[in-house]
Amino acid sequence: MKLVSEAKQIIDDHIEPATLIERTPITRATGRILAGEVKSDIDLPPFNRVSMDGYAVISSDGPGEYEVIEYVPAGAVGAKTVTPGHVTRIMTGAPLPDGADAVIQVEKTGGFVDVGEKAEIKEQIKKGKNFSPKGEDVLMGDVVLTGGVVIEAPEVATLATVGADPVEVFRQPTVAILSTGDELVAPNEKPKPGQIRDSNRFSLFSQVALMGVMPTLLGVARDNEAEVDAKIAEGLSYDFLLVSGGVSAGDKDFVPGALAKSGYDIKLYKVRVKPGKPLVFGVADGGRYVFGVPGNPVSGMVIFELFIKPAIKKRQGLIVTENQRVTATLSEDFKRKKGAREEYIPVKLKWEGNGYTAERLDYHGSAHIHAMTHANALLKIPIDTTEALAGWVGEAIIFR
Amino acid sequence: MKLVSEAKQIIDDHIEPATLIERTPITRATGRILAGEVKSDIDLPPFNRVSMDGYAVISSDGPGEYEVIEYVPAGAVGAKTVTPGHVTRIMTGAPLPDGADAVIQVEKTGGFVDVGEKAEIKEQIKKGKNFSPKGEDVLMGDVVLTGGVVIEAPEVATLATVGADPVEVFRQPTVAILSTGDELVAPNEKPKPGQIRDSNRFSLFSQVALMGVMPTLLGVARDNEAEVDAKIAEGLSYDFLLVSGGVSAGDKDFVPGALAKSGYDIKLYKVRVKPGKPLVFGVADGGRYVFGVPGNPVSGMVIFELFIKPAIKKRQGLIVTENQRVTATLSEDFKRKKGAREEYIPVKLKWEGNGYTAERLDYHGSAHIHAMTHANALLKIPIDTTEALAGWVGEAIIFR
Numbered sequence: 001m002k003l004v005s006e007a008k009q010i011i012d013d014h015i016e017p018a019t020l021i022e023r024t025p026i027t028r029a030t031g032r033i034l035a036g037e038v039k040s041d042i043d044l045p046p047f048n049r050v051s052m053d054g055y056a057v058i059s060s061d062g063p064g065e066y067e068v069i070e071y072v073p074a075g076a077v078g079a080k081t082v083t084p085g086h087v088t089r090i091m092t093g094a095p096l097p098d099g100a101d102a103v104i105q106v107e108k109t110g111g112f113v114d115v116g117e118k119a120e121i122k123e124q125i126k127k128g129k130n131f132s133p134k135g136e137d138v139l140m141g142d143v144v145l146t147g148g149v150v151i152e153a154p155e156v157a158t159l160a161t162v163g164a165d166p167v168e169v170f171r172q173p174t175v176a177i178l179s180t181g182d183e184l185v186a187p188n189e190k191p192k193p194g195q196i197r198d199s200n201r202f203s204l205f206s207q208v209a210l211m212g213v214m215p216t217l218l219g220v221a222r223d224n225e226a227e228v229d230a231k232i233a234e235g236l237s238y239d240f241l242l243v244s245g246g247v248s249a250g251d252k253d254f255v256p257g258a259l260a261k262s263g264y265d266i267k268l269y270k271v272r273v274k275p276g277k278p279l280v281f282g283v284a285d286g287g288r289y290v291f292g293v294p295g296n297p298v299s300g301m302v303i304f305e306l307f308i309k310p311a312i313k314k315r316q317g318l319i320v321t322e323n324q325r326v327t328a329t330l331s332e333d334f335k336r337k338k339g340a341r342e343e344y345i346p347v348k349l350k351w352e353g354n355g356y357t358a359e360r361l362d363y364h365g366s367a368h369i370h371a372m373t374h375a376n377a378l379l380k381i382p383i384d385t386t387e388a389l390a391g392w393v394g395e396a397i398i399f400r
Numbered sequence: 401m402k403l404v405s406e407a408k409q410i411i412d413d414h415i416e417p418a419t420l421i422e423r424t425p426i427t428r429a430t431g432r433i434l435a436g437e438v439k440s441d442i443d444l445p446p447f448n449r450v451s452m453d454g455y456a457v458i459s460s461d462g463p464g465e466y467e468v469i470e471y472v473p474a475g476a477v478g479a480k481t482v483t484p485g486h487v488t489r490i491m492t493g494a495p496l497p498d499g500a501d502a503v504i505q506v507e508k509t510g511g512f513v514d515v516g517e518k519a520e521i522k523e524q525i526k527k528g529k530n531f532s533p534k535g536e537d538v539l540m541g542d543v544v545l546t547g548g549v550v551i552e553a554p555e556v557a558t559l560a561t562v563g564a565d566p567v568e569v570f571r572q573p574t575v576a577i578l579s580t581g582d583e584l585v586a587p588n589e590k591p592k593p594g595q596i597r598d599s600n601r602f603s604l605f606s607q608v609a610l611m612g613v614m615p616t617l618l619g620v621a622r623d624n625e626a627e628v629d630a631k632i633a634e635g636l637s638y639d640f641l642l643v644s645g646g647v648s649a650g651d652k653d654f655v656p657g658a659l660a661k662s663g664y665d666i667k668l669y670k671v672r673v674k675p676g677k678p679l680v681f682g683v684a685d686g687g688r689y690v691f692g693v694p695g696n697p698v699s700g701m702v703i704f705e706l707f708i709k710p711a712i713k714k715r716q717g718l719i720v721t722e723n724q725r726v727t728a729t730l731s732e733d734f735k736r737k738k739g740a741r742e743e744y745i746p747v748k749l750k751w752e753g754n755g756y757t758a759e760r761l762d763y764h765g766s767a768h769i770h771a772m773t774h775a776n777a778l779l780k781i782p783i784d785t786t787e788a789l790a791g792w793v794g795e796a797i798i799f800r
Contacts, residue, residue, distance in 0.1 A: 026587060026602055027602065027605055027617065030605075030606040030610060041590075042590075042591065044770070045596070045767065046591055046595075047593065047594065049596070049767065051765075072594075073582060073623065074582055074583040074594075074623070075581065075582030075583030075594055075623070076582070076594055077593045077594040092695070093581065093583045093695065094583070094594060095593065095594050132765065132767055136764055136768075137764055137767070137768045137769075137770055137771075138770055144770050144773070151606075152606060152610060152800055153603040153604075153606035153607040153610065153701060153704075153772075154603070154701065154769065154772035154773040155773055156599075156602045156603055156605070156606040157599040157600070157602060157603035157606075157697050157701070157769045157772070158599070158769055158770050158772075158773050159587065159602075160587040160597055160598065160602040160603075161596075161597050161599045161697075161769055161770070162597075163587055163588065163589075163590070163597060164587070165587035165588050181474055181475065181493065182473060182474055182476070183474040183475030183476075183493045183494070184475070187426060187564070187565035188563065190441075190442075190563065191442065191446055193477045193495065194447065194474075194475055194494060194495050195475060196445070196449070196493070197560055197561050197562075198560065199557040199561045200557070202427065202556045202557060202559075202560040203553040203554070203556055204553075205427055205556070206429075206430040206551075206552060206553035206555075206556040206557075207553040209430045209431075210430060210431070210552060210553065217427065223473065223474070223475070295492070295493065297557050297561075301553060301557070304553075324751065325751070327751075327753055327754065351724065351727075353727055355754065355755060364532065364536055364537055365451075367445065367449065367532055367537070368536075368537045369537075369554065369558055369561055370537055370538055370544050370558050371537075372553075372554035372558075373545060373554040373555055373558050375554070400552055
C-alpha cells in the first residue's frame, strides 16, 4: 500500500501535460489556461501618456501666463511643438506634445482657457511630472505572460492591452463521471428501505465544474458485470473517467475487472490515506486516465482534492497544480486509535490576525457529507500521529 | 470626499439584497446562490448503514462458527432477523438486519461462505461496530443548508442527499459594462498615435464573470454627449451598469450628466482612495445601480474589488460579501509623499509557514495593468501612513 506522497508521484509520473491548443476570444478566456507565452506588440504606454488634465508645459518656464497654442483631448495627437513661453491644453490619456517636459494639473492653474488665450500657471512643476514615459511599463517584444496560468481579470486586461485577442489556450480535458451500486437512487427519488440517494457523482461533477471543465455524467452502473463493463468502455472515450464506488474488496465489485477489460493498466490500488484507502488509478493508451474512488461521499471529495484535481490541472496545462497549503493551529483535541494512515479531517480555517486556527467540525466519518458544508480546508494528520491536542500546529489544504 | 469605509457604507445602504428566486437542477447549481434554507426529507443515514463488508452478528455470540441465514448486498434489505447463533452475510451500504447489533469485517473471519454454510468468526466484535446508526448525521426535518451561500461540491452533495433537486437559487443580477473615450481602440486593432487599446471593459467583464454572472458588453461610447447618453440609457435596463472612464473632472466627461438624465441619483462622487478617487455610485428606481470607475486599468480593478464586488454579491443574495482579509508582513519598504488617501498596492502574498509576507511588485501606478498579473492581493496603506518599511504589518485583501 502506497504512501500519499508515493501515490501522488505515481499519478504525476503518468499524467501527460496539455498539448492541444485552441484559440478563444478574450471575452471567453476567463478561467481558461494560457497555452504559451504572450509578447507585447507595442510599448506600454505607447507614447508619453498624460496622467492629469491640465497644460503641457516646459517646466523651466515656471509660474506665469502663457499662450495656449493647441488643445489635445484624449485620442488626439498634438500637431504643434511647445516652445518656451507657450503651453498646450491637454487631457488625461493624450500624448505629451513635442517640446513639453511636464504637465501641470488644472487645479494648479487659473483654469482652462481657449486656444489663443493666456493660461495662468500658478506653481512650479518639475520636469517629468504627470505623464508616464513611453515604454515605462512594457517594451515591445517583452514577454508579458507565460503559459500555464489561469486567465483571470489581470491577464484578460493584459491580453487586451498587448493585442492578443483571440488568445491561444489549452484545450480542456474531457471528464466522465460514473457511479456504481445497486443501492443508489437519484436525488429526486425517495429511497426505499436499503437504498440511498447518490451524491458522489454530483459532488464530483461540481468539483470538476469548479475547475472550468464541464463533465459528462454517465449515470449509475448497477452491480452486474455487463452494465459495469459497458459504462466503463463508454468512459474510455474521455480523457478522465471518475468511477465512484465498486473499488473496495467486496464480492460485487466488478469495477477492477471492467477496467482491465477496457485496457486500463492499473498503477495504484490502495493508498495509506483516510478517508479513501481503496483509491484506484489507471492509465490507458492515448492519454486516458481512470480514477476509482470509494463510494463514501467524503472519501470521494477528499480523494478528489488530494489526487484527482492535481492530475486534471496538470492535463489542463497548469503549472501550479496543488491547492494552497497553510499551517494552522488546531483548536480542539483530535485523537484516533490507529496511526497507520495519513488522515485528512474537514476543518474550518479562520484567520485570527496572526495565523490560522483550524476548528474541528461535528464529523462522524466518511459518509457524513453534511459536515463538509461547514469546512473550507482539510487538516492533515500525519502517519503515526494518534493524538493532536488543542494548540497542535499542522498543515491544512485549503479547498475553498 | 468620503472615506473608504463611509463609501462602502453608503453603497451597502442602497443595495437591496436578492429577492427573485428560480429553480435549477443541481447539475447546473454550482456557483449559484442558495435562496433559502434546505431541510432534509429523510434521516441520514436512512437506516443503520453497514460500513464494512462482512457478517452482521449478535456481538455477545463472540468468536465461533455460525450459520449464514441470508445474504444482503447493498441496495437490498434483509428479510430475516438475526438470532443467537446465526449471522447474515452483508455488504457495505446495506441496512443492518434486525436482531444484529454489529458487523464483523470479512478480514476477521474465515472468509465469505454461502447461505446455509457456516461462517467462521475469528474475533470478538463490540456492539455497535461497523455500522452508522440511522439519523446519526442528520434527522428528518433538520435544516442542512441555510440561504445565502455559494453552492459548491459539499452543498451539491448535500442537496442530492436530502432530495433537493431541483433547488431554489437566487436569480443572478444582470450587469452591463460600458467603456468611454475617444482614445480607445479594440484589442485586435493596432493603436494609432494617441490611441490606446481598451482593457478596462475586458477586465471588468472577467471580474464579473468570475462571480458567476455573464455580463453584457455595451461597447465604447465616444466622447460626445449623444453617444454617452444613448449608451447609458441602454445600461439602465440592467441591474448594474459599470461605466469605465469619463468620470473625472475633464471637460469632455459627459458621464455624470448622462447618468442624471437617465434617472440615476448620484450618491457618491469621490472617495479618499488611491487608485480610484473619482468613483461614482448612483441609484435609479427599480433596483438599478451604476458605478462609474476611473479609466486607468488598475484603478478599475481595485475599485471593483473594494466596492463593486461586494455590491454585486449582496444583490446576488450572498451573506458574505467581502473578500478574505489577512494580515501580512511587508517585505520591502513603501514610501509615499502624501497620506491623504487610503492606498491599495498590488502585492504577492506568500505563505511563509507562520504567516503571510506581502512582496511588492514592480508597479508604476494605476496604468500599469501588467503588474497585476503578478499580484494576488491588495495591501492597504492607511490614511496618514506615508512610510511602511520592510517588516511593517498591514492588512491585505486577497483577490485570488
